[in-house]
Amino acid sequence: MPRIQIDIAGRLDHLAILDENGWLDKTLEPEIPPELLIKLHRIMLLSRRFDERLLNLQRQGRIGTFGPIKGQEAAQLGAVALLRDSDWMVPCFREMAAMLWRGTPLEGVILTYGGFNEGGRIPDNQNDLPIAIPVASQLLHAVGLAWAIKYRQKDDIAMVFFGDGATSEGDFHEALNFAGVFQAPVIFVCQNNQWAISIPRSKQTRAKTLAQKAFAYGVPGIQVDGNDILAVYTAAKEAVDRARQGGGPTMIECITYRMMMHTTADDPRRYRTEEEVEKWAKRDPLSRFQKYLTVKGLLVPEKIDVLEKEVETEIQEAVNRAEKQMKNLTDPLHMFEHHFADMPVNVLDQQQELAQELAEQKEEQSNG
């Protein structure tokens, strides 16, 4: 019996099209309609400024803990740009840019981080799941959605986001495996932002790349410069086209960087250097995209100023609306809602129990 090499399928590419200096590989440049480029830039700018505003609100105690997205805008927007309204987007908890692209109102984000469940309500015409906090658990939901799409013989797809840390969780592997076995039309977008709280990518896995993990499940994988929106878009387009045509799942590893803390409750100075952060700041996806659009003649500095003012106003108006809403959403009895289609007797009893207690307190207060 000979010992022969097994040819396992899987060519792994790293794709980069636009580098941090604005140098463009024209042979790889994707054809993106100008209006789509302009819209992508607007949402990228909006999500950057909104992220900064959320951090201010958190520091002022006006909202609670949240995970900033700064640095990861291209990795999100380049991917969701390919989705149709009828497709499904399944985020983890650091996909604010993707959510805004899909139609989540800014005040929904503020409400969620302001501690109100109402923020989790996805607009009715938007096929997205709410944020999922337990790492990697949402990948399986995307596979289930995609599997159901296939069962119904639709050409929609599901796209799911997760980080580098998620690739160590069992659910990541079960999701890739199920997607491979059932050829579900799902795109796995890994935002490898180098850090899972304080654990660097190098301690997450011995593997050279995360994308190669897809090969173990018979799923194509590709690694891209995640701060290069053109590279992300190109890889996502290949993956989405394949999925729509019945070619099954793809995993895209976006090499990016979490510029800020894991969440506002975290202090990254404990585990990483300023030099590293500065190095990645030079690779910023927003300024890189702006250079590209400027060279392309789609953007001029004056236009950026106008856009900056526009998004500032949009954000301010959303903050005003959200804070007004939060003032009106204080009824604690609402917390009993939405556990079941019909409220069970025990929950109803407990809701009434609290209602009674609150009424008595109110009466006592008014009686002085």
Added chain:
Amino acid sequence: MAKMTMVQAINTALRQEMEKDDRVIVLGEDVGRDGGVFRVTDGLIDEFGEQRVVDTPLAESGIVGTSIGMAVYGLRPVCEIQFSGFSYYNFHQIESHAARLRWRSQGRYSVPMVLRAPYGAGVRALEHHSESKEAFYAHIPGLKMVIPSSPRTARALLLSAIRDPDPVIFFESKALYRAFREEVPEEEETIPLGTSQVVQEGKDLTMVAYGAMMRPTLEAAALLKDRDGIDAEVIDLLTIAPLDDELFTQSVRKTGRALVIHEAHRSFGPGAEIVARIMEKSFFYLEAPVARVTGFDIIVPLFSRENSYLPTVTRILTAAHKTLDT
């Protein structure tokens, strides 16, 4: 009318609902070609094909996690976890997502799925094949926890579970799968989830049980009548959560004495909740402390000793007499 085992009754429920509703999909380990290790899904793959009766990879979290996605999309997945003792792999998906997505999305999405799993001791199986951990699921807001006690209740409850707009954990007693046959009406029959049943009326003592424990409980009740002329009222919970306390409240107010029987561990088991409800609602009607006959607070022993772990007719009778003599 046909006499069926519980395995056949569950198979019938799945078949009838799959015929009627193409949203219903059965998935799990060995549920297709093999028909399930207990043959509960026997023949379904021939009738409905591989798209609707799906042999999955061996991954419980994968089975439940993808079922959640399918349910959100609008399908009605009925997944089988081969043994409830392996459902800890998927517990996270149930607690963190199946039970919460309606709430998290504020009513935009729901997760109308059923997780079926064999539970309980008494079939001389290996470790991890004998536990009754229904309390884990009953404790979770947003979930329903159902345990039928017979072929007829299994068919009726499974239909209700599949049609329920929320996630349902459906435990099937391995010991009951082929223990006896019962008439299961041809025409469709459902039992609303969250409702218990009085299976025997009586005035002297209330006995509350469910699942596999209904048989020793009813046997004990018959002996109490024959030997001592005691009329026990026997209540089959059928749904553990949300718990229907109305019937046993009425019953205890009538009898003044109660006994709760389950094979789950005693501490923090379903009996603790039932006794608490009796305290809250019927304390002044009680003539004696409420008693519990349960599995012990130990890991279910390997099968040579499993019958000593399980509540027996003798243990139930002893507890009943103690309660009656107080």
